[in-house]
Amino acid sequence: MTSTPVAPRRSKISPERVQEFYDAVLDQLREHGYEALTMEGIAARASCGKSTLYRQWKGKPQLVAAALRAGRQGTIVAVDTGSLAGDLREAARIAGCTSGRDTRLMQALGHAVLSDEELQAALREALVGPELAAFDVMVARGVARGEIAADHPAVEFLPAQLMGVLRIRPVLEGRYADADYLVRFVDAVLLPALGLTPPGSPAGQAP
Known part of the structure; x- marks a missing residue:
C-alpha cells in the first residue's frame, strides 16, 4: 500500500515572535534599502533560521509587505463618520499621523x-x-x-490625489x-471637486 504524502504544515509562531520578525524587516529596510535586504539578514537579526521565514511567507516581497502592513498604526478601512466629507477628512487625518514613518x-x-513586479503585487495585496x-x-x-x-468624474481620482500628496510633499517642500x-x-x-463642503462649514453641505 502506497502512503499519501502529507503536505508540510506551518508551525505556529506567537504574535510576539512574528512582531520580532517584522521589526527586523523594518530595521533592515531602513538601514540598507530593499535591494540589499536579504532573508538571511532578516533571519540573523531576528535570531531564527531562514527556513522559518520561508515557511511563514513565500519570500522577501511578501514578508516586507506584511511588515509594512503590521507597522501601520491606523487604518482607513474602519472609517465611517456618517458623511463622505467626514470620511475623507478622517482618512486624511489617519494617513497624516504616520506619514513621516510610512x-x-x-x-x-x-x-x-x-521595477519589481512581485513586490508590486505583494504591496497591492497587503496595503x-x-x-x-x-x-x-x-x-x-x-x-x-x-x-x-x-x-461623479472626480471620484476616480480621490485615492491618487490623497495618497499622492503624501509622497510628493517631501520632494516639493x-x-x-x-x-x-x-x-x-x-x-x-478634494471636497470642492466633489461639490461638498467641510463638516461644520457655514455654507453647509452642498447638494
Missing part, C-alpha cells in the same frame, strides 16, 4: 517599488488593495445618502504631509 519606509523601497476598497465603500455610502452622483496638512488638502481640493 514615507521613509516607502522611500527605502527605492527603485524596486517600480494598496484594502485602502482602495475602503475608498470605494466611502463613496458608495455617499452615493447611497445622496451626497454625490454615482458617476522638504516636509512630510502631516495630519493638519492633509485635512486642509481635503478641505481645499
Whole structure:
C-alpha cells in the first residue's frame, strides 16, 4: 500500500515572535534599502533560521509587505463618520499621523517599488488593495445618502490625489504631509471637486 504524502504544515509562531520578525524587516529596510535586504539578514537579526521565514511567507516581497502592513498604526478601512466629507477628512487625518514613518519606509523601497513586479503585487495585496476598497465603500455610502452622483468624474481620482500628496510633499517642500496638512488638502481640493463642503462649514453641505 502506497502512503499519501502529507503536505508540510506551518508551525505556529506567537504574535510576539512574528512582531520580532517584522521589526527586523523594518530595521533592515531602513538601514540598507530593499535591494540589499536579504532573508538571511532578516533571519540573523531576528535570531531564527531562514527556513522559518520561508515557511511563514513565500519570500522577501511578501514578508516586507506584511511588515509594512503590521507597522501601520491606523487604518482607513474602519472609517465611517456618517458623511463622505467626514470620511475623507478622517482618512486624511489617519494617513497624516504616520506619514513621516510610512514615507521613509516607502522611500527605502527605492527603485524596486517600480521595477519589481512581485513586490508590486505583494504591496497591492497587503496595503494598496484594502485602502482602495475602503475608498470605494466611502463613496458608495455617499452615493447611497445622496451626497454625490454615482458617476461623479472626480471620484476616480480621490485615492491618487490623497495618497499622492503624501509622497510628493517631501520632494516639493522638504516636509512630510502631516495630519493638519492633509485635512486642509481635503478641505481645499478634494471636497470642492466633489461639490461638498467641510463638516461644520457655514455654507453647509452642498447638494
